[in-house]
Amino acid sequence: MAVSQMIRSQLQLVFEAGPDSDGEITYKNKNFNNVKTEATADQLMAVTNALVPLQERSLYSVERNDSSVLVI
Known part of the structure; x- marks a missing residue:
């Protein structure tokens, strides 16, 4: 079984x-x-909320991109 x-x-x-x-x-x-x-998603949103006021542009979306490997 792969994990x-x-x-x-x-x-x-x-x-x-x-x-x-x-x-x-x-x-x-x-x-x-x-x-x-x-x-966690809550931790990432806390970071986002701290960074957004430092930006000049309006926030459109927040994404998390994960990479995984399948272990046999």
């Missing part, structure tokens, strides 16, 4: 960058690597 083991986690903040030449909203990402794989 999934999380090896890496990343916090990604997506900000609205304004409209492009066609009027479509564009986005900019800020990635924070080396996030502890044990970090």
Whole structure:
């Protein structure tokens, strides 16, 4: 039976960058690597809430990207 083991986690903040030449909203990402794989969603939101006031752009979304390996 295979088991999934999380090896890496990343916090990604997506900000609205304004409209492009066609009027479509564009986005900019800020990635924070080396996030502890044990970090909870509440802990990541606490970090996000501390970082957002330091940014010039409006926050659009918060994402967590995890990488895992399958161990046989």
